[in-house]
Amino acid sequence: DIQMTQSPSSLSASVGDRVTITCRASQSISTYLNWYQQKPGKAPKLLIYSASSLQSGVPSRFSGSGSGTDFTLTITSLQPEDFASYYCQESLIIPYGFGQGTKLEIK
Amino acid sequence: QVQLQQSGPGLVKPSQTLSLTCDISGDSVSSTVVTWTWIRQSPSRGLEWLGRAYYRTKWNIDYAVSLKSRMTIIPDTSKNQFSLHLNSVTPEDTAVYYCARLWGSSWFDPWGPGTLVTVSS
Numbered sequence: 498d499i500q501m502t503q504s505p506s507s508l509s510a511s512v513g514d515r516v517t518i519t520c521r522a523s524q525s526i527s528t529y530l531n532w533y534q535q536k537p538g539k540a541p542k543l544l545i546y547s548a549s550s551l552q553s554g555v556p557s558r559f560s561g562s563g564s565g566t567d568f569t570l571t572i573t574s575l576q577p578e579d580f581a582s583y584y585c586q587e588s589l590i591i592p593y594g595f596g597q598g599t600k601l602e603i604k
Numbered sequence: 605q606v607q608l609q610q611s612g613p614g615l616v617k618p619s620q621t622l623s624l625t626c627d628i629s630g631d632s633v634s635s636t637v638v639t640w641t642w643i644r645q646s647p648s649r650g651l652e653w654l655g656r657a658y659y660r661t662k663w664n665i666d667y668a669v670s671l672k673s674r675m676t677i678i679p680d681t682s683k684n685q686f687s688l689h690l691n692s693v694t695p696e697d698t699a700v701y702y703c704a705r706l707w708g709s710s711w712f713d714p715w716g717p718g719t720l721v722t723v724s725s
Contacts, residue, residue, distance in 0.1 A: 531711040540702055540715035541651070547710065584651060588710040592668050595651035 499523050499587050503596035509604040514575045518599045520568045520585035529589040532561055532570045535598075536581045544583075545570065577603075606630035608703050608716035616697075616723050622690040626703030626716055633679045633686055634659045639706035642677065642688045645718075646699035656706065657686055693723045 500523035510516050520530065528548035533541035543552045545561035548568055558573045572579055580603050585596040612624035626640070633640060639658040645651050655667040657677045667675050676689040690697060703716040 529710060533712075540704075540718050541712070542715075543711055543713040546713075552713070586651075586712070588706075591656070591666055592653040593706075594653075597650050 498592055499526060499589065499594050501585055501587055501594045501596040503583075503585055503599050505599060506597065507600045507602065509602050510575055511604045512575055512577060515571065515573045516575060516601065518570045518583055518585075518601075520563075520570070520596050522566045522568075522587055525565045526587045526589040528564050529587055530561075530563065530568045531586045531588060532559075533584045533586065534579075534581050535584065541584060572601075575601075606705060606714055608705065608714055610701070610703055610716040610719045612701075612719055612721070614720055614722060616693055616721060617725050618694055618723055619692055622693050622697060622701075622721055622723070623687065624701055624703075624719055624721070625685055625687045627683070627685045628705075629684075631705065633657075633684050634681050636660055637708070640677075640679065640686045641704050641706050641712065643702045643704055643712070643715075644699040645702070648696075649699070652699075654688070654701075658706075695723045697721070698723045 502521045504519050530548045532545040534544050535541040544555050549561045560571050562569050583599045587594050607629045609627045616622045639656045641656040642654040655677050657665050657679045674691050679686045700718045700720050702718045704712040
């Protein structure tokens with residue numbers, strides 16, 4: 498199985514800040530990497546697919562980059578509704594591993 | 605717009621079978637371009653892919669290796685739904701269970717709302 502490692506596991510930031518979350522795969526996955534946002538009591542929501550493509554309806558302050566084993570999710574100018582948990586997920590081969598998550602909290 | 609709606613009990617006794625159903629609207633369980641999946645989430649294991657069903661020229665079903673002996677996914681074309689059955693459950697199977705569509709063999713969208721299933725006597 499491909500192991501996905503996210504960092505940091507938690508992050509405190511303020512409204513208006515720029516934050517970056519990283520995800521590392523245990524082997525090369527090309528750009529088969531997706532990012533999700535999850536709020537308490539809700540299902541994950543797709544933000545970024547194929548490493549850098551913005552899902553329809555997702556604000557442009559979200560962006561993704563990377564290929565191979567190292568990926569980043571960047572949120573510019575944090576908004577109050579962005580405080581949530583974020584997960585990366587590889588989609589190269591089953592069982593489609595997820596990262597352990599990054600909880601973004603208000604400072 | 606594709607929507608997934610889940611149903612099933614929230615409490616299952618140890619050693620019994622956990623059964624959940626995912627009703628699909630706005631797409632077809634027999635679509636040849638998507639895959640229908642089950643995922644669960646627990647504090648101890650995080651998000652965990654459980655299995656998938658997809659139709660190409662025939663039905664294909666795959667399971668997570670760790671659950672293969674206990675799990676069954678059944679697509680139902682007459683009701684446009686797919687179901688999960690996990691037998692011999694233990695408290696370790698307590699989790700929020702989600703159904704989701706895998707689009708383009710790559711990303712999960714949309715997800716069902718989730719069902720918290722607690723395994724307890």
